[in-house]
Amino acid sequence: MNSIFSTRQHALVCSLAVNKLDGLLILGHENIQYITGFTGNAAYAIMTEKHQFLITDYRYFERAQSECQGFEVICRDRDNESLGACIKRHLLNIEHLGFDAAFINVQAWQDIVQSLTGITLSPIVGLIEQQRMIKDEWEIKQIALAAAIADQALNETMPYFTAGATERDVALELEYRMQKLGSQGMAFHTIMLFSARTSLPHGVPGDQKLQAGDFITLDFGAVVNGYRSDMTRSYILGAASAEQKAIYDTVAAAQHAAIATLKPGVTSAQVYFASKAVLDASPYAKWQGEGLGHGVGLFLHEQPFLNAKTEYQLQRGNVVTIEPGIYIPGFGGVRLEDDFLITDTGCQVLTHAPKPFEI
Template sequence: MKTHFLQRQQVIKTQLAAQDLSALLVLGHENILYLSGFSGNAAYALVTAERCLLITDYRYFELAQTQCQGFDVISRDRDNESLGHCINRFLTENSRLGFDAAFINVALWQQIETELSQHELQPIQGLIERQRMIKNDWEVAQIKAAAAIADEALAQTLPYFKAGVSERDLALELEFRMQKLGSEGMSFSTILMFAERTSLPHGSPSDQILSEGDFITLDFGAVVNGYRSDMTRSYVLGHASVKQKQIYDSVATAQQTAINLLKPGVGCIELQNASQQVLDNSGFGQYAGKGLGHGLGLFLHESPFINVNSDYDLALGNVITIEPGIYIPDYGGVRLEDDILITSSGYEILTHAPKPFELEV
């Protein structure tokens, strides 16, 4: 594992030289984890041409020393040394310091800008995120493990999908089983809704009670070593109506159409357009969600994004979701989502939970 982290650090150092930067201040938790292996909070990473430093405090110092690979760990006395002054100890005179612009708030920026005024500060976006788009075998194994936990948790929870149960109770049951199976918390706040509420793409579980004939949508994921899974399944309790079946079949066909195209070199916009064409032909296109999918890893939603604005061509090692949906206000909706690895021969689906539309009453 240490080799993976050292390779990532060397790539960043090479990027710094190419952009004429003296150092990079990394602020995003997931980016710090990716570069160093540190899983805690309240930390900042500083990468220079000569060394990598993790700045934390007494609460996380021992954990950081245990977890960090290729990083020197600095315990900052927060009562007597500000972050800016601590960073300045490790910069050469008149440095050009890049910083993780997407992960800094105004208050912290104002402090750093004042305390590091003798240096040139340069906002940087996407430097580490672009590197993270391509997963190595170890990263893929973590996502597979998270997906397997989600698959099994759903299998254990499905028997509880009966008339009279609430959205909230089912969501709690599903989350309990994921954590019992080894998940490090939830990949994101579980989405679980019944009936007309399934038209909300990202609604939260409520006290609504499940009835026979209701749509059911659940979108959830597990976490293993910081890496996330993300899966959506849609059902009807009992026998589906003709319209419900038409909606489900349209979404399932749109998803499979996009999946069939997956391979290195295919454009994300091509996938989006192919899926949307199926939904348009079904007559439900006006109710389709705006994006087909996204990258997946330490972030739930990371590059590449699959939508009409994407100019990215898929590459070997991308892990993405394909998740078309139809959402009809005051009626209900259907979404199907799977996690997929782009391989040299095409793709490998990482989520394996079955997709029966009709659940037994």
Template sequence: MSNHFSDRQQAIKAAMAAAELDALLVLGHENIRYLTGFSGNAAYALITPQLQLLITDYRYFERAQAECHGFEVISRDRDNESLGQCINRFLAANSQLGFDAAFINVSLWHQVASDLSMHRLQAITGLVEQQRMVKNSWELAQIKAAAAIADKALAQTLPYFKAGVSERELALELEYRMQKLGSEGMSFATILMFGERTSLPHGSPSDRQLKQGDFITLDFGAVINGYRSDMTRSYVLGEASTKQADIYHAVAAAQQAALDLLTPGVACIELQNASQQVLDSSGYGQWAGPGLGHGLGLFLHEQPFINQYCTHQLTVGNVITIEPGIYIPEFGGVRLEDDIVITPQGYEILTHAPKPFQLER
């Protein structure tokens, strides 16, 4: 395991050298976890060619010492030393300091920048995230374990999908079962809606009760060692109408069209276009969501983002979602989502929960 961190740290130093940075301040918690192993928050990672420091405080000092690989842990006295002053202790004069610009608020950065005015500060985005796009075998095992928990929890919860149950009750049941099976909390706030509310791509569970003939959409995931799964299933309770069936089959066909193209080297925009073409030909394309999927790992949504602007070509070790959807206001919607890893032979689906459209109750 420690070799994984050593490899990551050497790779980020090579990326720093290519960007002509003397130092890098890493601020995103997931990026810090990726590079150091520390799973808490209230921490900052400072990397130079000579030093690898994790700056935290007394609340996390002992935990950080136990979890960090290859980083010296510094406990900052927050009452007597600002973050910028602490960082300055370890920088050579007039350093070119890159900082993880997507993960700091304006107030904190003004404070840090003031204390570091004697250095050259450079906003950096995506340096660690680019590295995180390719998962190694250990990372893939964590995502597979999270996906397996989600599969099993759904199977255990499906018997509760009966007329009269509320969205909130089912969401809580599903979350309880994931955590009982070993998930470290939720991958994200569970999305679970019935009927006309399924047109909300990211709606929150309410007290709306399930009725015969309702659409059902649930989007949820588990977490193992910080790595996330993300799966969506859509159903109808009882017999579907012709329109409901048409929408469901259009989404299923759109997902399959993208799956059929998955292989190392395929451009993400090709997946997007193939899926959208199916949805357009179904007559429901105007209600399709604009993106087909995203990368998955320590972040729920990470690079690559599969949409009409994506220039990335898939490589072995990319873990992505494929999740086309149709959302018709005041009627309802359907989304089908699976987690997938790109392999030398093509791809492997990591989420295995069945997709029965009609739930007979």
């Protein structure tokens, strides 16, 4: 078995013991991929100290056999055996079972639980996600590759920022180039906004046409082996006004202040407040966005989160975004976002696309 998955599985078994669980029913696809290596859907994993099963069906059985590390793959006959019955059949000597509660709806769980009589069931949230916060070397490489694809795709898309281009057209061009460069789809729905619409933190690309002097905000990411990058750039087409430049410089200073704090032992809240101090001291304080960043990996937004209430101490192997923003309704907005790996002594930036404000 691949040593990476052996290490992850051993760590999870130790967590089960600490939480006094005989086993864990893993339901989240990203969590299943992290623990087993299987990248498909329609799968359910059972993890105990002595037994590991991945339940799927004929559509994914062969693929699961080739991808799974350390798990016996079970092909369920969907016509003749319910999912709950199949799960129960493979819960060997299990009295107390945890389940991945964040990844199943009530109706689906009720259908399963009917078959799990005699077993104590405990909803578990965040057990695997906490383990995933610290990225191993292979994971870091995938995120860095995704970031490099996004960097190159943006470089190739820059000539398309011309007067008359629509948000939707430039977004499609960027997405096309990421996929041509090897991205497995998009890390999330691309945000591409022009003019006053840049005040929408998560706006949807539309028919707005770009004109000289307009704000441009684009937030996008690539995917490599399930791992995501996340980057935001803000520009002006042509010459910026004094007000536009002042907003951009404020956001850039806030990002730099946060980056300067990034190192092991610093809390998420400390990083957040370093950025917030710059925004609070500016004329644009009331238009600043909430929060500062988040972990990134198999999820676009995963632990740790960088905000006022999170006292998590950063550790070597965390990959986080730093993305302060100012959003002024009716006028426009600026956000700058990069991905950072926490190293032994500080941080390493993974996203390298340049930030010329005027293009």
